[in-house]
Amino acid sequence: MLIKNQQKLLEQLLGSINHEQKIWLAGYMQGQIGNVNTNISSSTFNLEKPPAVIYFATETGNAKGLSLQVMKAIRAAGYKVKTSAVNRLKVKDINPDTITIFIVSTHGEGDPPESALPFFEDIQNASDEQLSGLNYVVAGLGDSSYEIFCGAATKLDKELQRLGGKPFQAPLLFDVDYASHTSAWIEQTVKSTNDLVGASTSVAEEASSLSEEFVVRTGKGYTRLEPVKGIIKHIVNLNDIDSARQTFHIELEYEDDIIYTCGDAAGIMLPDEDNHGDNTPRLYSISSSPSYHEGEIHLTVALATYENEDGSIGYGTYSKYLAERQEGDEIEFYIHQNQSFNLASDDKDIIMIGPGTGIAPFRSFIYERSERGAGGRNWLFFGAQHMHCDFLYQTEWQEHLATETLNKIDLAFSRDQTHKVYVQDLLKEKAKDIVEWIDNGAILYLCGTRDPMSKDVDQALIDIITAQKSLSPEEAADFVADLEENDRYLKDVY
Ligand SMILES: Cc1cc2nc3c(=O)[nH]c(=O)nc-3n(C[C@H](O)[C@H](O)[C@H](O)COP(=O)(O)OP(=O)(O)OC[C@H]3O[C@@H](n4cnc5c(N)ncnc54)[C@H](O)[C@@H]3O)c2cc1C
Numbered sequence: 208m209l210i211k212n213q214q215k216l217l218e219q220l221l222g223s224i225n226h227e228q229k230i231w232l233a234g235y236m237q238g239q240i241g242n243v244n245t246n247i248s249s250s251t252f253n254l255e256k257p258p259a260v261i262y263f264a265t266e267t268g269n270a271k272g273l274s275l276q277v278m279k280a281i282r283a284a285g286y287k288v289k290t291s292a293v294n295r296l297k298v299k300d301i302n303p304d305t306i307t308i309f310i311v312s313t314h315g316e317g318d319p320p321e322s323a324l325p326f327f328e329d330i331q332n333a334s335d336e337q338l339s340g341l342n343y344v345v346a347g348l349g350d351s352s353y354e355i356f357c358g359a360a361t362k363l364d365k366e367l368q369r370l371g372g373k374p375f376q377a378p379l380l381f382d383v384d385y386a387s388h389t390s391a392w393i394e395q396t397v398k399s400t401n402d403l404v405g406a407s408t409s410v411a412e413e414a415s416s417l418s419e420e421f422v423v424r425t426g427k428g429y430t431r432l433e434p435v436k437g438i439i440k441h442i443v444n445l446n447d448i449d450s451a452r453q454t455f456h457i458e459l460e461y462e463d464d465i466i467y468t469c470g471d472a473a474g475i476m477l478p479d480e481d482n483h484g485d486n487t488p489r490l491y492s493i494s495s496s497p498s499y500h501e502g503e504i505h506l507t508v509a510l511a512t513y514e515n516e517d518g519s520i521g522y523g524t525y526s527k528y529l530a531e532r533q534e535g536d537e538i539e540f541y542i543h544q545n546q547s548f549n550l551a552s553d554d555k556d557i558i559m560i561g562p563g564t565g566i567a568p569f570r571s572f573i574y575e576r577s578e579r580g581a582g583g584r585n586w587l588f589f590g591a592q593h594m595h596c597d598f599l600y601q602t603e604w605q606e607h608l609a610t611e612t613l614n615k616i617d618l619a620f621s622r623d624q625t626h627k628v629y630v631q632d633l634l635k636e637k638a639k640d641i642v643e644w645i646d647n648g649a650i651l652y653l654c655g656t657r658d659p660m661s662k663d664v665d666q667a668l669i670d671i672i673t674a675q676k677s678l679s680p681e682e683a684a685d686f687v688a689d690l691e692e693n694d695r696y697l698k699d700v701y
């Protein structure tokens with residue numbers, strides 16, 4: 208119908224405009240033609256739905272879990288879609304022709320999750336209008352009991368607008384009860400996405416947004432808004448005389464019908480008369496196994512201390528309260544699901560690095576694996592100051608070794624020799640075996656204090672990969688980041 212020149216011009220035009228402009232053009236053409244029934248529809252033009260991407264920034268897994276739910280719904284609506292952590296994202300890599308959804312949690316004091324800091328720095332340094340034409344949606348996860356509610360999501364939305372991005376749906380800031388509201392938001396997001404590209408939303412698409420796969424439990428026992436009661440069955444200081452530390456093993460019994468999985472934490476709440484006006488719950492990794500220790504939740508709580516200016520010792524509010532509990536006392540708690548620190552399937556080898564209270568989830572992992580008769584091998588790295596007084600759960604690990612539930616253990620007691628030895632030093636000593644396990648598909652887990660421990664372990668892994676695989680440090684860093692992105696290196700650090 209078109210002559211050659213016209214066809215060329217049309218091809219040039221179509222090649223230079225984005226998907227949204229094509230849709231606008233389709234409407235424009237229809238307007239030009241008027242009321243003539245042309246049967247023009249997006250299928251006549253064979254307009255494929257544009258690709259979509261969901262970026263998440265998470266610390267304890269909620270944003271990741273939600274992004275997987277959104278992905279499922281958007282995919283069911285006919286979009287090619289993927290999810291990705293923002294960890295290595297650069298503004299220059301964001302494609303304005305891709306529908307982009309950000310799900311971002313807030314930590315620290317209104318800050319982005321640690322792993323998202325490089326992305327936030329990059330976006331703050333990007334020039335205005337660098338993302339013009341980008342259609343995006345932002346969702347924030349937070350807790351309104353903190354002073355700066357959803358600070359990271361709010362900051363991101365502001366930056367995206369400065370860069371010329373256009374929100375095609377208002378940002379939504381979810382509070383702790385987010386899981387009760389996500390289905391409606393996902394449904395709305397699918398609709399808004401369809402509206403943006405001029406597609407209609409079918410009933411099936413609406414229904415499919417109610418994902419069953421990634422269950423986020425809601426209601427009683429799962430947020431600080433509806434805690435449950437636990438009774439202390441047993442409490443004991445795991446450190447012996449001579450130790451500079453006090454770490455309490457606390458066993459709670461509960462009656463409510465709550466479910467937790469290995470890797471989850473318990474949120475502990477304090478009565479008003481004990482929290483000195485600080486009513487933000489504290490999280491403690493659960494150190495019991497749901498199968499082995501049925502009806503119980505165990506915690507491994509280090510008493511936090513600091514020195515006052517006058518030299519006297521001060522104590523952390525929540526850990527002190529817990530340390531002073533006695534058998535029979537009641538405690539309010541809820542389960543904080545962690546969807547990015549799950550125990551691997553039974554056939555996988557796992558390497559667990561957990562100095563200090565970082566040991567907690569691994570005690571849970573090992574009991575769970577022993578109960579399940581899991582075939583994968585288990586290797587533990589633990590560290591503390593002194594073997595004789597700080598080896599947390601020593602007899603239990605010895606038993607697990609004897610029964611071969613635990614295959615290998617490496618211990619770093621930093622002050623038992625003239626030079627300091629930490630878990631990262633042991634990792635380097637065992638570099639060859641570590642790489643062999645990784646190449647064989649092992650999953651790495653790291654739990655404990657963020658600074659400096661987790662950073663030192665990250666660096667040790669990069670050094671190990673550099674040396675063992677003859678890579679440059681940058682390539683090794685990419686290798687480790689790949690492991691993290693592919694859920695082969697999971698962290699629960701605080
Ligand atoms: C996902 C997750 C899992 C966790 N798992 C565990 C776990 O398994 N075991 C565990 O023990 N902890 C764990 N934590 C840490 C825990 O949640 C608390 O942060 C920790 O117990 C300190 O809380 P607190 O109320 O005792 O101290 P806070 O009162 O909150 O004080 C925080 C820190 O500041 C110091 N401090 C307080 N006031 C002052 C002051 N005036 N001057 C100087 N310093 C001061 C305290 O000594 C303490 O070190 C976890 C945290 C997260 C996020």
Ligand SMILES: Cc1cc2nc3c(=O)[nH]c(=O)nc-3n(C[C@H](O)[C@H](O)[C@H](O)COP(=O)(O)O)c2cc1C
Binds near residue numbers: 271348349350353355
């Ligand atoms: C140590 C800590 C600090 C937090 N700080 C904030 C905060 O400053 N503002 C906020 O809105 N939420 C804060 N939260 C709540 C989290 O954002 C909320 O639990 C969210 O669902 C976590 O999502 P994630 O699992 O994807 O990291 C904090 C949570 C923790 C554990």
